[in-house]
Amino acid sequence: xxxxxxxxxxxxxxxxxxxxxxxxxxxxxxxxxxxxxxxxxxxxxxxxxxxxxxxxxxxxxxxxxxxxxxxxxxxxxxxxxxxxxxxxxxxxxxxxxxxxxxxxxxxxxxxxxxxxxxxxxxxxxxxxxxxxxxxxxxxxxxxxxxxxxxxxxxxxxxxxxxxxxxxxxxxxxxxxxxxxxxxxxxxxxxxxxxxxxxxxxxxxxxxxxxxxxxxxxxxxxxxxxxxxxxxxxxxxxxxxxxxxxxxxxxxxxxxxxxxxxxxxxxxxxxxxxxxxxxxxxxxxxxxxxxx
Numbered sequence: 001x002x003x004x005x006x007x008x009x010x011x012x013x014x015x016x017x018x019x020x021x022x023x024x025x026x027x028x029x030x031x032x033x034x035x036x037x038x039x040x041x042x043x044x045x046x047x048x049x050x051x052x053x054x055x056x057x058x059x060x061x062x063x064x065x066x067x068x069x070x071x072x073x074x075x076x077x078x079x080x081x082x083x084x085x086x087x088x089x090x091x092x093x094x095x096x097x098x099x100x101x102x103x104x105x106x107x108x109x110x111x112x113x114x115x116x117x118x119x120x121x122x123x124x125x126x127x128x129x130x131x132x133x134x135x136x137x138x139x140x141x142x143x144x145x146x147x148x149x150x151x152x153x154x155x156x157x158x159x160x161x162x163x164x165x166x167x168x169x170x171x172x173x174x175x176x177x178x179x180x181x182x183x184x185x186x187x188x189x190x191x192x193x194x195x196x197x198x199x200x201x202x203x204x205x206x207x208x209x210x211x212x213x214x215x216x217x218x219x220x221x222x223x224x225x226x227x228x229x230x231x232x233x234x235x236x237x238x239x240x241x242x243x244x245x246x247x248x249x250x251x252x253x254x255x256x257x258x259x260x261x262x263x264x265x266x267x268x269x270x271x272x273x274x275x276x277x278x279x280x281x282x283x284x285x286x287x288x289x290x291x
Contacts, residue, residue: 053079053088060095069099090116094125097132106136127165131174134158138177141184148188155181179219186216186225193228202232214284223249227258229281234269240276242266247275248285 060075076092076099083089093116100109113133117126134157141151158181161174193208205228212225226249233242246262250273253259266272275282 051078051082053083053086056082057088057092057095060092064095064099064102067102069103073099073103085119090120090123093119094129097129101132101136104139106140109133110136127161127168127170130157130161130164131168131170134161134174134177138181141181148185151181151184155185182216183219183221186212186219186221189216190221190224190228193225197228197232200235202235206232206236210280213281217285223253223256223258226281227262230262230265234265239269239271240274241279241281243271243274244276244279244281247273248281249273251275252285 056075056079060072060079063069063072063075073096076096079092080089080096093112097109097112097116100106100112110133113129113136116123116129117133120126120129134154137150137154137157141148141154155178158174158178161168162171162178165171189208189211193205193212196202196205196208209225209229209232212219212221213229216222226245229245230242230249233239233245243266246259246266249256249262250259263273
């Protein structure tokens with residue numbers, strides 16, 4: 001039985017080798033029968049023509065109007081890729097910024113807006129790009145107990161809008177948000193200052209309240225800051241600065257409850273509000289200028 005199997009295997013091997021030898025002798029043209037294409041047909045890769053820039057842009061705008069910002073972004077990015085540095089690409093980049101912002105993709109919106117300003121700093125729509133950048137930071141500002149890095153970035157960005165494009169449609173809203181941000185940043189300094197005051201670390205507390213008086217004197221935090229400065233300076237025995245802080249508080253906010261409490265505190269110490277014109281507190285209020 002084994003002998004028969006061996007004979008069969010040898011026979012099969014000879015047949016296979018004979019077939020290979022015959023195929024090797026055939027002319028190359030005979031291989032055409034193995035070609036999946038008909039004789040004479042040549043494979044040509046499909047090349048899709050680029051869509052016109054106007055078509056891509058209008059499709060993106062249609063998606064924006066339909067509030068399909070994901071689709072809009074794809075259209076605008078494709079336009080920017082196929083027609084870089086063109087007028088259509090410029091428009092598409094601005095709309096990318098808007099679409100990312102609408103999707104609450106604030107990092108991407110800020111990045112696209114910055115690229116727009118780098119490429120087209122003098123363009124008529126540059127103010128809008130800058131406003132979108134600032135708004136991207138502003139919309140993720142956290143409460144005052146958290147890190148205020150984004151609030152600081154938003155403040156700088158809105159200040160740029162006001163300073164570079166004071167007559168633009170975005171300047172008025174930028175000024176309002178600057179006030180909100182300044183108040184928030186001042187609130188953060190006050191929170192830290194109160195913490196140090198409660199710990200009786202009066203020097204550290206004064207440093208925080210000083211920031212509010214020096215940088216944020218137009219916010220609603222400044223009344224308390226001046227009152228707390230009076231308290232901290234009295235605790236350190238620096239009476240002339242305490243008197244100045246109270247005097248500036250009374251001059252600017254005579255009806256404030258903070259002033260009434262501060263005045264009572266000074267009386268208990270046998271002193272009264274008295275401004276020293278050479279004090280940093282007095283000089284800080286004389287130098288007030290926001291815009």
